[in-house]
Amino acid sequence: MTLAVAALVVFWILEVLPGDPAATMLGISATPETIAALRTELGLDQPPVARFLGWITGMFSGQLGISYAYRVPVGGLIAERVAVTLPLAVLALMLASSIGIALGTLAASKANSVIDSVVMGVAQLGLAIPNFWFGLLFVLLFSVTLGWFPSGGFPGWSGGILPAFQALVLPALALALPQSAVLARLTRSSLLETMGEDYIRTARAKGLTRGQTLRRHALRNALVPVLTMMGLQFSFLVAGTIIMENVFALPGLGRLLVQAIGGHDLILIKNLVLLFVGAAVIVNAIVDIAYGYADPRLRVSRP
Amino acid sequence: MLVVDNLGISLGQTRALRPLSFSLDAGETLGIVGESGSGKSITALAIMGLLPEVMQASGSILLKGENLLALDESSLCALRGRRMAMIFQEPMTALNPVMTIGRQIAEGLVLHGLMTSEAAASEAVRLIERVGLPEPELRAHSYPHELSGGQRQRAMIAMAISCRPALLIADEPTSALDVTVQAEILALLREIREETGMGMLFISHDLAVISKLANRTLVLYGGAAMEMGETQALLAAPRHPYTRGLIAAIPRGNAHTTPLRPIRGHVPELHGLPDGCPFHGRCLTGTDLCRRSSPAPDVASTTAWCHHLDGGQGA
Ligand code: SF4
Numbered sequence: 001m002t003l004a005v006a007a008l009v010v011f012w013i014l015e016v017l018p019g020d021p022a023a024t025m026l027g028i029s030a031t032p033e034t035i036a037a038l039r040t041e042l043g044l045d046q047p048p049v050a051r052f053l054g055w056i057t058g059m060f061s062g063q064l065g066i067s068y069a070y071r072v073p074v075g076g077l078i079a080e081r082v083a084v085t086l087p088l089a090v091l092a093l094m095l096a097s098s099i100g101i102a103l104g105t106l107a108a109s110k111a112n113s114v115i116d117s118v119v120m121g122v123a124q125l126g127l128a129i130p131n132f133w134f135g136l137l138f139v140l141l142f143s144v145t146l147g148w149f150p151s152g153g154f155p156g157w158s159g160g161i162l163p164a165f166q167a168l169v170l171p172a173l174a175l176a177l178p179q180s181a182v183l184a185r186l187t188r189s190s191l192l193e194t195m196g197e198d199y200i201r202t203a204r205a206k207g208l209t210r211g212q213t214l215r216r217h218a219l220r221n222a223l224v225p226v227l228t229m230m231g232l233q234f235s236f237l238v239a240g241t242i243i244m245e246n247v248f249a250l251p252g253l254g255r256l257l258v259q260a261i262g263g264h265d266l267i268l269i270k271n272l273v274l275l276f277v278g279a280a281v282i283v284n285a286i287v288d289i290a291y292g293y294a295d296p297r298l299r300v301s302r303p
Numbered sequence: 304m305l306v307v308d309n310l311g312i313s314l315g316q317t318r319a320l321r322p323l324s325f326s327l328d329a330g331e332t333l334g335i336v337g338e339s340g341s342g343k344s345i346t347a348l349a350i351m352g353l354l355p356e357v358m359q360a361s362g363s364i365l366l367k368g369e370n371l372l373a374l375d376e377s378s379l380c381a382l383r384g385r386r387m388a389m390i391f392q393e394p395m396t397a398l399n400p401v402m403t404i405g406r407q408i409a410e411g412l413v414l415h416g417l418m419t420s421e422a423a424a425s426e427a428v429r430l431i432e433r434v435g436l437p438e439p440e441l442r443a444h445s446y447p448h449e450l451s452g453g454q455r456q457r458a459m460i461a462m463a464i465s466c467r468p469a470l471l472i473a474d475e476p477t478s479a480l481d482v483t484v485q486a487e488i489l490a491l492l493r494e495i496r497e498e499t500g501m502g503m504l505f506i507s508h509d510l511a512v513i514s515k516l517a518n519r520t521l522v523l524y525g526g527a528a529m530e531m532g533e534t535q536a537l538l539a540a541p542r543h544p545y546t547r548g549l550i551a552a553i554p555r556g557n558a559h560t561t562p563l564r565p566i567r568g569h570v571p572e573l574h575g576l577p578d579g580c581p582f583h584g585r586c587l588t589g590t591d592l593c594r595r596s597s598p599a600p601d602v603a604s605t606t607a608w609c610h611h612l613d614g615g616q617g618a
Contacts, residue, residue: 199397199398205389206410209377294401296401297446
């Protein structure tokens with residue numbers, strides 16, 4: 001349902017956008033005749049409703065259409081790029097959540113101490129710094145100065161997992177840091193709130209120390225709002241990959257999208273945008289499942 | 304077994320509990336009755352060493368000869384749940400919603416090094432059966448929200464008695480339950496007390512509930528002791544005006560009304576509470592003397608703290 005609405009909106013927006021893809025593709029040397037011919041070839045002369053239905057039915061049969069600019073099937077083009085962006089996004093999300101939750105827990109367990117202030121101060125800083133700046137900084141430090149990681153480009157997965165992974169670590173970390181700052185702050189406040197609950201007192205009455213109570217009883221209860229935030233952050237993460245892929249020259253979806261927009265490659269754009277929407281829907285479904293894991297009360301109330 | 308001597312609790316400049324002394328033997332139940340704010344719950348928390356950090360306790364609390372107020376946090380952790388355990392009022396919120404009943408019961412056994420986690424898991428099932436929950440195997444894998452209020456309170460009791468503590472503190476364990484379930488839980492507590500021989504501190508705002516379980520009763524008001532004695536003697540012949548008011552409120556049947564109406568407003572001087580009987584603002588027999596100095600204990604059939612025992616115009 002969400003996807004159907006998204007598809008309609010994407011299609012409609014691109015429909016009203018100025019600029020003729022046929023004219024753009026042919027460049028300044030185009031004559032009205034060649035443009036018309038290309039429009040026929042691309043199916044642009046058909047009415048919008050027919051083209052929309054054609055796009056949707058094509059999607060179910062795996063025929064996404066031919067890229068206007070690259071002149072290759074869109075499906076294969078996207079699949080190639082997904083192999084870069086998906087690992088990047090997953091790695092970034094993993095880094096963001098593990099760093100964020102670990103730091104938030106540390107700060108909460110030492111609440112109002114020096115450690116707490118330092119961690120929260122660093123998190124505040126992380127919030128204020130945009131991720132591309134982290135990207136540039138990392139390139140400067142780890143690639144140019146220390147030479148530990150490549151400064152950009154992507155060797156592909158065929159050359160082994162390690163070099164590909166190495167190419168993704170820095171951009172993923174740069175993406176993850178601002179988000180982990182958000183998560184750390186949220187984890188801390190959620191934990192401290194949870195520590196005021198009655199069952200925490202019960203756990204303490206059982207003989208658990210404050211730290212044990214925090215880790216064994218409070219953390220899982222405190223995680224629900226953190227999960228919600230992670231789901232919301234995913235769209236920022238996608239926006240982040242677009243920037244980061246350009247900083248690190250990674251051949252991912254984000255770069256593809258930027259190029260597609262530059263080249264008025266409408267068919268590529270609409271498929272990419274729909275893919276991002278689809279990814280957001282899937283992430284939300286995963287978050288829902290994770291809710292059920294974190295809190296059994298949410299398990300029964302969901303169909 | 305438990306000797307509380309001159310226990311005082313303060314919150315900054317405010318006195319939350321005036322020096323209070325009482326003792327408890329093994330197998331005995333002391334009921335503590337009072338309204339909210341009387342100091343009964345903080346007394347329990349002070350014994351458990353779980354007072355909020357803003358509060359300070361003075362005096363001494365001896366559990367089997369060991370002064371709990373002098374212990375450091377890690378020694379207290381070793382005692383909590385092991386030698387002394389506590390049951391709380393809110394069966395809805397006092398259990399961790401994301402942990403199975405079985406694991407919550409087994410946790411203390413493993414924590415205090417009494418059992419391996421496998422043995423503790425099966426002991427938890429046995430305890431669940433002991434407190435009268437049907438299908439114990441199944442219940443062990445249930446989450447709190449899948450149980451009724453009474454069942455949750457039974458699970459709470461199973462958790463509290465798991466390590467066979469010498470002292471069990473029950474803070475309003477039945478107040479949130481309806482009357483039939485309340486009676487069942489009281490019966491269970493009585494059984495368990497007989498079976499284990501542990502001492503019990505039973506805290507409630509409801510003197511009727513206390514009278515069903517407690518050998519002796521302590522009446523608190525405004526952070527000070529009013530009267531203490533054998534429950535039977537106290538109920539049959541209350542000497543203190545406040546206790547008389549409490550008892551007068553029982554037969555009327557509506558358990559949740561405040562037992563006494565304020566007469567000249569509430570105690571105004573909360574800060575640095577001067578000496579004087581905390582009840583004087585609401586007491587019919589009160590005089591100027593009551594406002595100025597706090598009464599000394601008067602020992603007869605019960606111990607009562609009042610300047611005008613039997614001497615006033617009558618409450
Ligand atoms: S007579 Fe005086 S001392 Fe006794 S309860 Fe009333 S106010 Fe308190």
